[in-house]
Amino acid sequence: MAQKDIQFTMLAKDKSGARRGEFTTHHGSVQTPAFMPVGTAGYVHSTPAKDVEESGSQVLLANTYHLSLGDRLASVKYVGGLHRFMGWNQTILTDSGGFQVFSLPDRVISDEGVTFSYEEEGERVQLTPERSMEIQRDLGADIVMAFDECVSHTADRKYVEESLALTTAWARRCRASALQEHQFLFGIVQGGIYDDLRRKSAKEITSIPFDGFAIGGVSVGEGFDLMRRVVSVTAPCLPEDLPRYLMGVGLPEDILEAVHQGMDMFDCVIPTRYARQGTLFTRMGKLRIKNKNFRKDRYPLDTHCSCYTCRTFSRMVLRYLFFSGDPLAETLATIHNLTFYQDLMTDIRVAIEENRFESFKREWLERYRKNR
Structure with a gap:
């Protein structure tokens, strides 16, 4: 079974409700709020692990479903586990595969599990x-x-009620399953967009001795306002003394709002996926590097960013690399976007420590949205 104590420490709590914490795993400490880059199939697209680490990332996420396809699981076991496979010596979190399975066609759900x-x-x-x-x-x-x-956020109440009962039953079976000694197990709260079902799910899932708790079922097309409502209803139902993880979120404005609601951990493909498409995040808003305005722009992507990309290349060079079709363009863009996200998380943690998160959030968003 997993260890009993994840050693979560609350280091500060802002008057707004935002939390600043730290927890420890077998592979080191994690400062929260934390953003986890996604390495779905055991790698972050286009980017070596050392560059991901230099961005300030402390945790990577990989996916159970994708890593179980073909001979991937056997390959991971053969090299000695996911850390060696990914070349990553810090903390790794694996999603259960539930989100991917339930997005597949022709799936059949039963009390036992899912056939697909x-x-x-x-x-x-x-x-x-x-x-x-x-x-x-x-x-x-x-x-x-x-x-x-x-x-789905469009699921009717009757289906969500039945699904909630299934998720709770499955959670108990997960908790009863054997894991490696160093592994922690997080439970997931569901309940769709129904406030009472979210509270019911939170009550049932938190009654199981998990090592942390997640809010699932957001970032499925429900939009910012519904996401905000789900988190505001659910977060207060989660234990204060364990990590809180909002799954699949997201954009910088989503993260800032969720931190405000008391969440600690986040993951999303957005920074890496956007990077590969040529959309870069800056403190002045998003920048689409293929725009012709950057043909002769000798400024870095973000004049306040100290990542390798911004220290070394101008916007016009990065644009040139994208239009050349060279994979280096995706690597450089990913390094920048990951660093942007980790810089944001660092600034959030400092603002909470200094009890000024609300003003920080307001000023940050005003500047970020100014040029969009």
Whole structure:
């Protein structure tokens, strides 16, 4: 079973409710609020682990479903676990695969688990809570997520009620499954967009002795206002003395709002995916590097950024690399976007420590939105 104490320490709490904390895993300490870059299939697209580390990232996320396809799991086990496979010596979190499975067509859900076709081979397989735990145990991540059902924000109440009961039952089976000694297990609260069902799910999931708790079922197209409401209803129902993780979020404005609501951990593909498409984040708003305005622009992407990309290359050079089709463009853009996100998290942590998060959030958003 997982360790009993994740050693979560609350270092500061802002008058707004924003939290500044720290927790420790087998691979080091994590400062919260924290943003986790996504390395779905065991790597961050286009970017070496050393560059991800230099961005200030402390945790990487990988996905159980994708790493169980074909011979990937066997390969990870053969090299000695996910940390060696990814070349990453800090904390790793693995998602349960639930979100990916439930986005697949022709899935069949039962009390036992989910039967579906692997997207790469077409083979019909069943993923159960026990199998998800087994895969994550073999991957060796520091933080393991319980297997749940992620429902659409448009799902009707009756379906969400039935799904919630299934998620709770699966959570208990996950908790009863054996993991490696160093692994922590987080439970996931569901309940769709229904306030009372969110509270009900939180009550049921937090009654299980997990090592941390996540809010799932957001970032599925519900929009900012619904996301904000779900978090504002659910976060107060989660224990104060354990990490709180908002899954799949997101944009800088989403993160700032969720921190305001008392959340500690975030992940999203946005900074890396946007980078590969040529959309870069700056403190003055998003910048689309392929725009012709940057053909002769000798400024760095962000004059306040100290990442390798901004120290070394101008906007016009990066634009040239994108239009040349060279993979270096994606690498440089990813380094910058990841550094931008980690700089934001650092600034958030300092603002909470100094009890000025609300003013920081307001001023940061005013500047960020000014030029969009």
